[in-house]
Amino acid sequence: MIIKKLCKVVGDQYVSESTGERYIYSQDMTENEPCQPIAIVMPESVEEIQAILKIANETKTRIVPFITGQNVGGLTIPQVEESIIIDLKRMDKILQVDEEAMYALVEPGVTFGHMRRYLDAHHPELRYTYPLAPPYTSVVANALLQGLCDLSTRHGAMADFVNGLEAVLPTGELVRVGSGILGEDNWFGRYPLPDLVGLFSGWQGMSGIVTKMALQLFPKPPHIEHAALFTFGEEPTTEILKRIARKQILDDADCMSLSLVKMLLGVDYPVEALDGEPDYATLIAVSGNTEREVLEKLSVVEDEMERAKSKEPRQLLVTWDAISKLMGEQARSWIDFPSDAFKILTEFDGLTWVGTYIHPKAWGKALAGGRKIVERYEFELMAFLKPMNGMHFAEFKFIIRFPKDIENIERVKRCNSELLDFALDNGAIPYKTPVWAAKKLQERIDPQFIALLRRIKRSLDPNNIMNPGRWNL
Amino acid sequence: MIVNPTDDFIGTLLAEVFRRELESEKKKEEVSKWKISMILDTDYYPVSIEFNNGISIIKGVIKDPDITMTTSMQTIIDITRGKTSALRAIRKGELRVKGLFRHPRSAFRLYRFMIPALEG
Numbered sequence: 001m002i003i004k005k006l007c008k009v010v011g012d013q014y015v016s017e018s019t020g021e022r023y024i025y026s027q028d029m030t031e032n033e034p035c036q037p038i039a040i041v042m043p044e045s046v047e048e049i050q051a052i053l054k055i056a057n058e059t060k061t062r063i064v065p066f067i068t069g070q071n072v073g074g075l076t077i078p079q080v081e082e083s084i085i086i087d088l089k090r091m092d093k094i095l096q097v098d099e100e101a102m103y104a105l106v107e108p109g110v111t112f113g114h115m116r117r118y119l120d121a122h123h124p125e126l127r128y129t130y131p132l133a134p135p136y137t138s139v140v141a142n143a144l145l146q147g148l149c150d151l152s153t154r155h156g157a158m159a160d161f162v163n164g165l166e167a168v169l170p171t172g173e174l175v176r177v178g179s180g181i182l183g184e185d186n187w188f189g190r191y192p193l194p195d196l197v198g199l200f201s202g203w204q205g206m207s208g209i210v211t212k213m214a215l216q217l218f219p220k221p222p223h224i225e226h227a228a229l230f231t232f233g234e235e236p237t238t239e240i241l242k243r244i245a246r247k248q249i250l251d252d253a254d255c256m257s258l259s260l261v262k263m264l265l266g267v268d269y270p271v272e273a274l275d276g277e278p279d280y281a282t283l284i285a286v287s288g289n290t291e292r293e294v295l296e297k298l299s300v301v302e303d304e305m306e307r308a309k310s311k312e313p314r315q316l317l318v319t320w321d322a323i324s325k326l327m328g329e330q331a332r333s334w335i336d337f338p339s340d341a342f343k344i345l346t347e348f349d350g351l352t353w354v355g356t357y358i359h360p361k362a363w364g365k366a367l368a369g370g371r372k373i374v375e376r377y378e379f380e381l382m383a384f385l386k387p388m389n390g391m392h393f394a395e396f397k398f399i400i401r402f403p404k405d406i407e408n409i410e411r412v413k414r415c416n417s418e419l420l421d422f423a424l425d426n427g428a429i430p431y432k433t434p435v436w437a438a439k440k441l442q443e444r445i446d447p448q449f450i451a452l453l454r455r456i457k458r459s460l461d462p463n464n465i466m467n468p469g470r471w472n473l
Numbered sequence: 474m475i476v477n478p479t480d481d482f483i484g485t486l487l488a489e490v491f492r493r494e495l496e497s498e499k500k501k502e503e504v505s506k507w508k509i510s511m512i513l514d515t516d517y518y519p520v521s522i523e524f525n526n527g528i529s530i531i532k533g534v535i536k537d538p539d540i541t542m543t544t545s546m547q548t549i550i551d552i553t554r555g556k557t558s559a560l561r562a563i564r565k566g567e568l569r570v571k572g573l574f575r576h577p578r579s580a581f582r583l584y585r586f587m588i589p590a591l592e593g
Contacts, residue, residue, distance in 0.1 A: 262480070265486070267478075267480050267485055277518070278517070313516065313547075316546055319554060322550050325553050327486065327489060328492075330489070
């Protein structure tokens with residue numbers, strides 16, 4: 001019955017109940033339990049989404065929004081039976097780029113690949129970013145999930161780039177938040193207003209379907225330079241990172257287990273950390289309006305590394321000319337890490353991580369403690385730590401790639417569970433939180449926060465149709 | 474000509490550098506005739522390199538190498554960047570070469586192969 005109604009809204013060819021498609025949409029690359037939807041529907045317009053949500057409310061049908069499913073958190077897997085997935089890929093227009101206020105207004109199906117190609121072709125003096133995800137990932141989804149990108153060391157999580165948005169509420173009304181409430185061509189910011197972007201940011205599709213989002217763009221600097229730090233020890237590594245990040249001169253800094261660089265260089269699975277090798281490799285990016293500005297920034301980094309070398313002479317700063325000579329074509333892959341890294345991270349059908357945002361005081365401890373846990377479970381060491389937003393916090397995770405068989409899935413679950421307990425012990429907050437992680441978090445946090453979430457959810461979604469079960473609400 | 478894959482960091486970097494250097498047919502033919510063993514002992518860890526109808530790189534030390542080079546990763550990077558030269562590093566004691574007098578021909582060959590390879 002509902003399927004017929006949906007077909008009437010979007011057309012027969014954009015509704016599927018086929019076994020094959022329901023299987024594909026029932027899972028992602030993570031260890032999270034699959035759950036098949038009863039159908040997938042692909043709307044093309046705001047009006048179609050409103051009509052779908054109206055039908056869903058009438059029939060109390062559960063809705064899970066989906067774009068490309070690259071969240072590495074199981075976030076588009078239905079949590080309840082008989083859900084319908086709304087796949088927003090067809091809404092893929094870049095509606096506006098404002099050169100002066102530097103923002104782009106986009107639909108949810110726009111990917112990082114689309115955005116980069118479009119800006120390079122039409123607005124070459126502006127840039128967006130790319131995430132720790134493939135180029136076919138949605139920019140709107142990443143912003144809504146408060147993910148990180150290659151400008152996060154400087155500008156913070158991608159949710160901070162949101163100037164405003166338009167959304168269909170679970171009850172079908174179309175709303176806007178941010179300066180775009182005053183009309184078109186006016187999406188310059190979120191303030192000075194009650195900041196209602198928060199009704200959608202971080203909610204994992206439980207509060208409505210975002211149909212447009214205004215995202216900040218940034219001037220493309222004429223000069224960008226990279227360098228790499230090779231460092232030993234968790235505490236010394238994070239001390240160096242903190243000192244450099246506090247100088248506020250970096251666009252980006254990705255500190256990762258050396259294993260990840262060895263993977264980029266072609267070392268076969270399983271990649272092991274060997275005695276005598278540096279523990280961590282950190283890729284840094286600096287930019288400037290002149291070459292001199294860039295060189296001055298790099299000299300600040302060099303000074304910090306000289307201080308570090310006085311304690312441990314093996315700590316090494318390697319400029320990009322040397323990296324290029326030593327790594328050859330793979331040097332480019334490292335710069336394009338995180339996007340390009342997916343070719344190594346997707347060696348198997350399984351990929352997961354427990355991602356958290358964490359206080360600077362715990363960085364060294366988190367790397368050391370997490371390493372012990374991962375080693376005990378005999379997974380490859382793939383720690384990743386990025387100073388965020390100047391240096392106010394960091395994103396921190398251990399990545400695991402694995403063949404998705406029963407034994408490995410169970411081992412991954414146990415390892416991730418232990419990693420999360422350890423992270424929570426250190427005050428870290430999980431992001432892109434799967435339900436199992438939300439349960440653990442809820443056992444420790446202020447119960448009034450959960451009560452407030454429930455009140456907001458009830459108020460926006462009285463029939464609880466939008467992605468029910470997420471965040472264990 | 475095969476450069477054997479290795480699984481350590483320095484060995485992997487050297488293999489990449491050597492592969493590119495051996496894209497020259499002339500050099501490939503020349504190197505394929507060598508029978509030289511050496512240890513590159515760095516402040517990170519030592520790697521052993523054997524030229525014998527191909528190039529094999531392994532982490533650790535082999536017995537009785539023809540040549541042993543001892544240096545730091547910083548010096549290797551400085552040579553790569555052109556901030557110093559191998560000869561200057563030897564003069565300053567930053568690069569020490571053992572076996573030079575017993576195997577001068579091997580030392581000369583390695584010098585002529587490895588230094589341009591590192592310098593790109």
